[in-house]
Amino acid sequence: MQSIGRTARFDLLGIGNAIIDVLAPVPAGFPEAQGMVPGSMTLIDAARADAIYGMLSPEAQRGGGSVANSCVAAASLGATVAYLGTVADDALGRAFADDIRAAGIHFPCAPLAADRAEGRGTARCMILVTPDGQRTMNTYLGACTAFGTPDLDAAAIGDARISYLEGYLFDPPAAQDAFREAGRLAHAAGRAVALSLSDPFCVDRHRAAFLALAQGHVDILFANQDEILSLYETDDFEEAAARAARTVELAVLTRGPEGSVAFLRGERTEIAAASATVVDTTGAGDAYAAGFLFGLGRGLPVAECGRIASVAAAEVIGHFGARPEADLRALADLPG
Template structure:
């Protein structure tokens, strides 16, 4: 019987508030360029009030990945918590409109829907200040065993380790995946996230994860090494597949048996927000559709190239059509 979903994604359901700023803005608000920093409601409001005109769009790392998978024409579901407020309704509408199943019940009490202030500097780097809000109310009860069981892959963003309740939800999802033969995938999310949870991530990679996603900085941080090749050598024995992105250098797919280098797709860089999320969407679409690892990596690179060519972390064209046009896939 065919799976109901090719990929079920779990993550922080966040509305992105995106604006272009000068480096002086980052300095004023003591932001570390290129990082994702968790902030409280007061700090979030202070940055928001000082921001120039901004674009508000549904985001969140795994939400972006789910949206990309659906844009490729694959079946995807999403698990993440919003509040029953205006931004929560916007998030739910956006992710459903692109074709993702999203049935997590919204919170009716407590903190509002999460927001992320994404500051895009002149070099196209994005610096994120994230208020988790209602995300933290995700519980293991929100993870439906039947949905995980009827998925080919469960994909989780590393950011979910930031609170005990979210982490418990992930571990419940992984438990269901192991029980039903669903492949387990993890994105390391951010090198600062890796710093916070290194020992737990290493344990996961060595014992539970089938498909690992990371960029160059994240995989080097995971193993506390100074060069990419050394990180590749360390991860290689432990996972079925590691899909590692290297920006303008493209990506490297690592398995116990081979190392595949795939060049980046040409593009004009406007905003790097969502590059890794959309790479994962293309790769997982290809992987669960029976494409080769090389083809899957090319699809990932294509999706990443599309999303960094404009502001915002969701595709602005149908990726299914783009893949056919550009790659014949």
């Protein structure tokens, strides 16, 4: 991946689900009364999303989405970042665009035209927080499901050291086509492509397609232990890790408090988890990927990339919310 060190307009370009996180306090028993399983995440349709949203008094509405979270964290570390994702021409779509641009991220995407939106609003994840701190999530993917090759920015992809693809976005066939085209565009420009598997359920649904994508279009693979075991249909982490190391140039596998392991061209690097007080693990993998990709963009050794990644993840799990609140550069003891 020597091309990562070449001059580029962007250190990182993310492609993922553009979601607004709606955080709302609710009384004890509210999730159960609405037929929800407390502590779960459920995908819902537009009618259900509108009904739930109408019952809430949101405490905060802010940009979300796995790779968008990674992009924000990478920008806070000092990376130059771009992001591609689809939003509708509505209040939440404008809020997402304002939020991600406020983080210093280039977001060239116009809201979906009416004929492409087909009535779909901007995606939202309604996070209901009961007095005991438990979070129950209801996610409406909306405009995200329209993402396809027309939403790619070929110039930006060609001028980004690394393009980072979100597994959560991989469901619609049009998005799968877009991922393959993004990989083609990046490699044609001599750039690197990274993929997050995102969730074991994503892997279960699209195992063969993910494997084909990884083998033909991906240089850097991020996965946690459950995801990589699912990908290779084994209970043996070492077997799965060895197969991942043979599939991509760089495989980065996280194991929660046990730390992580990275394989660059087959060479193994063990990475310790950073000390942390666990409050909310939401976004830990997003922050970890941000730190690692930031380090790669700076040409740092794998061990140092992993150290920065672990520090970023530790900061995020120390508070509620999936994006960093402290100065990651200072925490990671980065110069300047």
